Amino acid sequence: MMTSLVDKARRYASKAHASIDQRRKYTNDPYIVHPEAVANIVGSVPHTEAMLAAAWLHDTVEDTPTTLSDITAHFGAEVAELVAMLTNVSLSCVGNRIERKNLDREHSAKASAAAKTIKLADLIDNLRSLVTHDPDFAKTYLVEKRLLLGVLKEGDATLWRQAEIIINDGLQRLHHPPHNVPSSWFQGTEQAYLAGN
Secondary structure, eight states, rough: OHHHHHHHHHHHHHHHHHTTTTOOOOOOOOBBBBHHHHHHHTTTTTTOOOHHHHHHHHHHHHSSOHHHHHHHHHHHHHHHHHHHHHSOOTTSSOOOOOHHHHHHHHHHTTTHHHHHHHHHHHHHHHHTHHHHHHHHHHHHHHHHHHHTTTEEEEEEEEHHHHHHHHHHHHHHHSSSTTOOOOOHHHHHHHHHHHOOO
């Protein structure tokens, strides 16, 4: 059963994402299907009410006009702190993708175990169909997420293992036809991320 805090977060996130008609990239579904999936994944492992609320709200500050002050005012400091840990700190107009992803990974590394659990749930839902929908982008994305996984080990162990399996399976699939991506591509990309260029 959904608590009043969690239900309030669900309604708030639904309204925030709908207000800009945000959609999922590959399916064109209303965006709220993603926070819902993340909240369901978090709910499948040990969690708190604040974690479930933050799971619903995790993309509101990053993607909608919502601010962290709004989240604090409506949901309190604990939920707002989790959302802050889950919000990317890089700006799309600054630096290249590798620099931005390295900055965001450093931010995630400093997050609490609770925030890392939500981040793992976010990662799992985003990974589910990417290789099928966009194998070309998946090459980059899977390398980014494998590196991100390295800083999320304090999150829930079950979700961490699940994410690792999905990433390894995706990388394995991309090494075989019809994509024929050589392993050297992944090594080069991963080295570039670690070098920050």
